[in-house]
Amino acid sequence: MTGGTDPSTKPRRRVVRRLTVGLAAILVASAIGWGGVYGIDALQRNPPGDATCRPALDLAQKIAPLTTGEVAAVSVAKAPLRIPELAFEDGEGKPRKLSEWRGRTVLVNLWATWCVPCRKEMPALDNLQAALGSDQFEVLAINIDTRDAEKPKAFLKDAGLTRLGYYADAKAKVFQDLKSAGKALGMPTTLLLDEQGCEIASIAGPAQWDSPEAIALLKKALTRSP
Known part of the structure; x- marks a missing residue:
């Protein structure tokens, strides 16, 4: 068969898409967590004025x-x-x-x-x-x-x-x-x-x-x- 899409590739594409989304979520969460820690540390190093x-x-x-x-x-x-x-x-x-x-x-x-x-x-x-x-x-x-x-x-x-x-x-x-x-x-x-x-x-x-x-x-x- 020519000119069509192989149905067997669709499940593989869904798996790759899920893995990509999951990895992105992990990276975003890590960035937020690091930003929160860094922000707290910055406040500790630079406290509000007297x-x-x-x-x-x-x-x-x-x-x-x-x-x-x-x-x-x-x-x-x-x-x-x-x-x-x-x-x-x-x-x-x-x-x-x-x-x-x-x-x-x-x-x-x-x-x-x-x-x-x-x-x-x-x-x-x-x-x-x-x-x-x-x-x-x-x-x-x-x-x-x-x-x-x-x-x-x-x-x-x-x-x-x-x-x-x-x-x-x-x-x-x-x-x-x-x-x-x-x-x-x-x-x-x-x-x-x-x-x-x-x-x-x-x-x-x-x-x-x-x-x-x-x-x-x-x-x-x-x-x-x-």
Whole structure:
């Protein structure tokens, strides 16, 4: 017989089809199972952020509409993040830590004399400290010059910037610590932290911190709901 299909091949085709479908089901199930295990493992290795930083996220959303004009480049926090402990020294060489500022909203700024945008930004930061500095808020400007410890002091004196406290890290480890946390890409680097040391907002690059837009944003950040 020619021109037809051999009836004896049909059972074999059905068996092959069933085996193929069964094997596909096994592979899909295995993939789902592996994905589930991998997902759990990923959560264990990358747990959610510090729960105490949730209020900082709420505050970030409140100030987001104010990131305009001179502070348009400010990025509000998208995930709860407690900034790692930063160690540095004051003007007398005494060891200091970021945690000493707990209980206050802090604008942490990393600067250096070799950084032109940093030098241009310092007068605005000095003015901001004069305008809003209190037991509730402080501009914490940390110098990271690694060669001549007297050069940044001389710069501040010559520029008449007297309202800012002097803090420095001659090893620039504060920059590396923030870089490891994904919060330092260049200079200057500035972060707005709440009373618990949690990120509210950050900016890579300079800003006119004594501008009306900056003052309005920071006053909003200092407003606490009853």
